Each structure stands twice: as structure tokens, then as C-alpha cells.
Amino acid sequence: MTLLNAPPTFNWTPATLTDLPTVGEPIRSLDRDVEGGPGARLRAAREAGLRFRSEFATSGVPASVVTCDLVTLPYPTRFGLFRATKALAPFLSITNRMLVIRWNDSDGRPRVLLFEPSDVELGRKTPYFAELLRRTPKPVAEMVTTIHGTVLGHLTRLGIRPEEVDYILFDHLHTQDLRRWIGTTAFQDDLGKHTEAIFPNAKVIVQRDELLGMANLHPLQTPWYQPAAYRDVPLEAFLPIDGSVLLGPGVAIIKTPGHVFGNQSLVLNTSTGIWVSSENVIAAECLTPEHSRLPGLASWSRSWQQEVILNANTIETTADQYNSIILEKTIADRAQADPRFLQFFPSSELTPLWTNPGTSPTFRHFAITHSA
Template identity: 75%
Template structure:
């Protein structure tokens, strides 16, 4: 699969944010990198509050859907249920920059088109409609939530995902050609928005590895306008209390959202699906605490592609180092999974010990 831009064109696209030198790329063995990443995380955690806080953060529920337990609670779960449920949520972040208001949508998934991701499309075709209606629950849409919040689509400056698994952006950023499956050439719902993405992920998507193919929709990017993307390399501060931190592993170009709020620092990504996956010693989910003790591991990954597992582990440790303790239950951290484990009667043994459900500030 080839994209409508070459490497030179991507390099020429404008940059965004202020580079975080504290979180520079580290070399060495996985163990050596882990030690350095902990130190970097502690340093940035001390620095980050000085950037300020955003004006507001609002959480919007999008869809709850099934996900394999063996992926979401990688190797650790002893639940009998082969599937668990995760709820995908969008964060709406607003801040003021030089007197101008900015709006960032984090995880604005077009779940109506996301269902055609190869893995989920295959799962849907094998699932009776009656069963699918029981396990898939739609809570709202991106545009519907924005209308409720009084935000016009043209006011949105940035779209951002921790990675582009399952994402189809054609309705959000428009296309340069007719789309047969959409019945025309969609105009951009967000005409002024740019998609913040790691350059590594764009490069990887240009020629997918077999481990990646079930989770991407590469054809959906064939006719998207390259100028809609803001590729970044590494970690940047976008605005007061708003940062993008590179966290490779789940995919090569994974990135996490870091926010400084009235309750301290929050981190959000899909590297894990539950806050207790960062402190599994406090988890009541069957198997997690025992497994991490037995294997001497301090986190439980969300691992479906296993692109670079050691890097993902190290990235989760960085997230764990950055996040403050929850003010609701100090055993758990202010890590907000972009797709959070959600209890369901259909999935015994997968109900979370603790869930954030929302992140609110301002």
C-alpha cells in the first residue's frame, strides 16, 4: 500500500509544538533503556506542571465493544471469558494560546467506519446479529458530542489518536477522489483540523507488516490529503498542560496524551486497558496479581500486534512514572485508558477492580 505522499513531502509538512528535550531518544539494550526512561520520566514529571493547565477537559463516551481477553490482559488473565468489553472515549481539550482558543480532539473515532477494520469486520461476520446487539453499545458520535458541547467543527484545531489502528479519517479530513463505499467524495467535517501523528507510524503504514495488517485500514488513506497531517518526531508540548509523549511499542509510532489538571498529571493511551494494569498488585481480576509476581513484571500490556513488546513495556513504565495517584483511590494512577475495560455480564471474570470512566478538568 502506497500513500499519496513521499518521504520528502512528509518531511516538508509543518511541525507543531515545542520539543521535549527531557524525553530524548535513548539507546542501548531494552533493560538499559528502561532505566534511562524511568529517569527521563521523573525529570519531565517535575518540569511539566510549569507549562500550566488547559482551560478544560471533557470526556465523551463513543462505543463499547468486545475485545479478546488474551490481547487486552496480555498473558495475565485467568478469566474464562474469551472476550472482555472496552469502552472507547473521546477527550475534548481546550486551551488558550496567545489569546487564541485551541481545541484538540483525542481519540475522535469514527466508529461507524472503524468497524470495517479487518479483525473487527471478520469478527462481526462470524457473530449473529442478536449477539452483536448485546455486546456492542453505541453511546454517541463525535459530531453529536461536539454539538452538545457547543463546539463547531470548524473550531477544531487538532485531531489526535494514540495510534491509527482501526481509524478511518476520510469523513473527518476529506478525500481527494470519489469514494465508492461512501457514495461520493466526502468534504472534511473538520476543515481546519490537522491530524497529529508520529512520523514513524506514517512510515510503517506505507508498507504494513503481517502482524499489523489485521488492525489497519490502509485503503482508507489512499486518497486523503497529506496536508491534513502534522507529523511529529518524539515528544512535544502542544499548549499549557498539554503534551504528546512518544510511547512506541503497541505500534511503532505510538504516542500518549499527557495533561496537567487540577488533580495533577494524567496520561492517556491504549497501551493498557485498565488503570490497575499499571499497579496489578492491587487488581482483583483473576490472575493479574499472581502472574505479575510470578513473572516479576510490574505492568500488564494491551498487546494485539506485539510489534516491539519490550518497547511497549518500557513505554508503559514511562506512563506510570508520569501519572499522579488517583484522588479517588490512591492505589491506582491517573492513567485514563483511551479504551477502558468495562464490566459486562457476558464476560465473567473481566470486571475492573477500579475504573475512571471520565476525565474532567476546568
């Protein structure tokens, strides 16, 4: 794993991205350009979240939301629970999940969105995880990693053909290799073939900031991205957006910078109220740490007067990530199963494992399930 700044591996520039189409209806209530420092931006985030909550609740609901487990894997405790944890275990476990969202546009056209459809096999080539695997004995790696299913296997079970997928969305592109999903323009040595798109009609919705940042990574970013995997993907497969957009009835993407510069979160209006999903935190209790039984979280939150616990494997702009989590916290409804916690669904959710003492979550969502 190199920590040096890698040279650009593809020619994405503001000019080339400007020529691409975009998608969605801009959400003006979430515009947060304010004068002043991070404290002023924090206050603006709370105010914007309250405005957006009331209007989004009237936007309708999608036809269905289904949750699909992909993989449970180890993750450094000091990253996932930032400085708050007192757990002795160096690693905790997180479960990556895909959401499949369906709705009909105003003209009746059916839409399918895949949120976090990670190619788990190719994701292992991420520099950080590749180095971790190299240093971990295979029996140990197999013991702490569980494959629950594949993207294509879940879609087959749901009766969704690959060509029916309209949109692919990630909160950010850490670890993601999209070559099999959107195809390549040249032969791929490591795959041994020229890859045709498995999802031929799908477009990847991504913040323009992140696409530009990936073309010239900072050393803080290099362990977590696979820039070479984007060298030969077709640029026209991307739909860059600038900020927050309403994508369909009860389906929105909001810009939540901080974890990465171009971070974004999925917001859903469902039969149980409003949900927010991202990897800004790894457990619902990280938004209300005063109710957490995880060692250290409640006391750290009180001592430092910080009301959220960041997922901090990258701290590109930590204050902005904090503010983005407050925005998410302001928007999400209370959980019906336990109102102490919010309907925040971590795209990678903290999962108990006997090898990781002190990291068993107080509360888990497991899934978002909705049918109109």
C-alpha cells in the same frame, strides 16, 4: 481478513513527509537515545519520566477537559490482559472515549483538540473487527455492543462548531478511518461521494514513524489498519512529529513506541494533577497489578516480576511497549479516589459486562473532568 503483507496503497515517503509542517515545542527531557538493550532503555525511561514530571507540572493547565463516551464493544481477553488473565471468558468489553481539550495559546488564540474522535461506523471495516462481525450473529453483536454517542453529537452538546476544531489526535491509527473528518481528494466508492472535510481546519497530529509504517504494512499490522482509507486523504491534513512535544499549557504528546512503532500518549496537567492517556493498557490496574482483583493479574505479576500488564493485540516491539508503559506510570499522579491506582486513563477502558465473567475491573476512572 488477509494476513498477507499488503502492497503500499499510497505514496508516503520520507521526502514527502519532510515537506510537511510540524507542531509543538520539542520536549528534550524525554529524549531517550541510549546505548544498550531494552534494559538500558527501561532505566532511561524511568529517569526521563521523573525529569519530565517536574517540568510539566509547571507548564500550566488547559482551560477544560471533557470526556465523551463513544462505544462499548468486545475485545479478545488474551489481547487486552496479555498472558496474565485467568478469566474463562474469551472476550472482555472496552469503552472507547473521546477527550475534548481546550486551551488558549500564548497569544490568546483559543484551541480545540479532539483526542480519539473515532468514526465508529467506518471503524467496523477494520479487517479484524469486520471478520469478527461476520462470524457473530447479529443479535449477539447487538447485545455486546453499545453506541453511547457520536463525535459530532458530543461536539454539538458542548457548543463546539466543526470549524473550531484545530487538532485531531490518536494514540495510534489502528481501526481509524479519517475520510469524513479530513475529506478526500477523489470520489469514494464505498461512501458513494467525494467527501468534504467535516473538520475543515483540523490537522491530524501523528508520529512520522506511523505514517511511514502504514505505507507498507507488516503482517503483524495488517489486521488492525485500514490503509486503503488513506489513499485519497490530503497529505497536508497531517502534522507529523518526531518524538514528544508540548502542545499547549498543560497539554503534551509523548512518544511511547511499542504497541505500534509510532505510538504516542496524551499527557494533561489538571486540577487533580497529571494524567496520561493511551491504549497501551486497558485498565488503570494494569499499571499496578499488585492491587488488581482480576483473576490472575496479581499472581502473574509476582511470578514473572513484571510490573505492568500490556494491551497486546499487536506486539511489534514488546519490550519497548513495556518501557513506554513504565514511562507513563512514572509520569502519572496517584488517583484521588483510590491512591493504589494512577491517573492513567485508558483511551479504551475495561468495562464490566455480565457476558464476560472474570473481567470486571477493580477500579475505573470513567472520565477526566477539568475546568480551569
